[in-house]
Amino acid sequence: MALTLGRARNIYTLRKSYRFVKPWKTKLWISLLVFMGISFVLLFLEPFKTGESPKMLILGYSLCVLLAYSIVLVSEALIFHFLKHWTLRDESLMYILFFLLSALGVYWYDLVVIKGQTYYWSSLLSFTGRVTLPFAILFLPVIGWLRHYYGSLYELPEQYQVVIKGNVKSDVLEMDWRKILYARSSDNYVIIKYIAASEVLKETLLRSTLSQVEEQLPDLLKCHRSYLINPLYLVAVEGNQKKAFLKLDKLDEEIPLSKTYYTGIKALLT
Known part of the structure; x- marks a missing residue:
């Protein structure tokens, strides 16, 4: 959920x-x-x-x-x-x-x-x-x-690490979940967009469903039937309830926001 x-x-x-x-x-x-x-x-x-x-x-x-x-x-x-x-x-x-x-x-x-x-x-x-x-x-x-x-900061080496597994045995992505911008479903695949070294944006393709990825990334937020976003990067909601988009920090592309999630996200963001 x-x-x-x-x-x-x-x-x-x-x-x-x-x-x-x-x-x-x-x-x-x-x-x-x-x-x-x-x-x-x-x-x-x-x-x-x-x-x-x-x-x-x-x-x-x-x-x-x-x-x-x-x-x-x-x-x-x-x-x-x-x-x-x-x-x-x-x-x-x-x-x-x-x-x-x-x-x-x-x-x-x-x-x-x-x-x-x-x-x-x-x-x-x-x-x-x-x-x-x-x-x-x-x-x-x-x-x-x-x-x-x-005081000083004490963090565990793998405190924020997650392992995202696809349906194919070789499809495994291990990373800091705070670096993930969004996960998007595309046919039988899920595209994970994340921030790599030197602040470069990269994508990884996993053979999986969005619901399977959602279970493995419980900190992400669903905003559309095809998208999960990282709420840490959410900065704005644009448009109206009929046609709305989300703006994420460090990302130029617009993320669709469905009517199902519009009211809740708009209210919480404002």
Whole structure:
């Protein structure tokens, strides 16, 4: 089943390699900066009127956040150890984990240590909205920038490689699917148009059906009964619903767009 344009792009975006901080020395340096930043805001700006509490107790909030971030660092190190690469999806999950652990830790510390009350759940959401969320809005972009700045890209050698097989045993095309522009059916064959070395456009002819190729290239998008396109190169829709064409980056020829797919692609593109 063909992907929608939005889903195809979202899947690719989440799978895309993202910069990862591997050295523990750098991880600890970022942790220290986060701790110092939060401590400065709490001690000197006093956004939540914590002036009546002892300074050492106020630093406990920062320690709760630091502990949460430490758990995240250990978790991401284990994940990276097994996956050997890092994606935007992995990075996003770490931010979510960091926020949830921080919210629970800070809420517990505020109730049990600062206020001396018994831990209960009823005020967790309201406390998170008043206290944890503002700090997250303030510091998560900074943490994200630091992680991106000090991080490096780690990609698997064959992370984007696909093998497209035709009905004849000798018909095999192995390549990076991000280099494919489109696949077009022609009688009993399918033409694969792709970007070769030095940005030269080339074609390969496989004895196959478009549906067979579609199964092997799930990231491509169907726009016509004879065409599959790579949504990464889609730049414009021209014409109207009766007669429309697609413009792909790096390609001069026009790709037909059938009425079946016109509304969805037009809406998603605009």
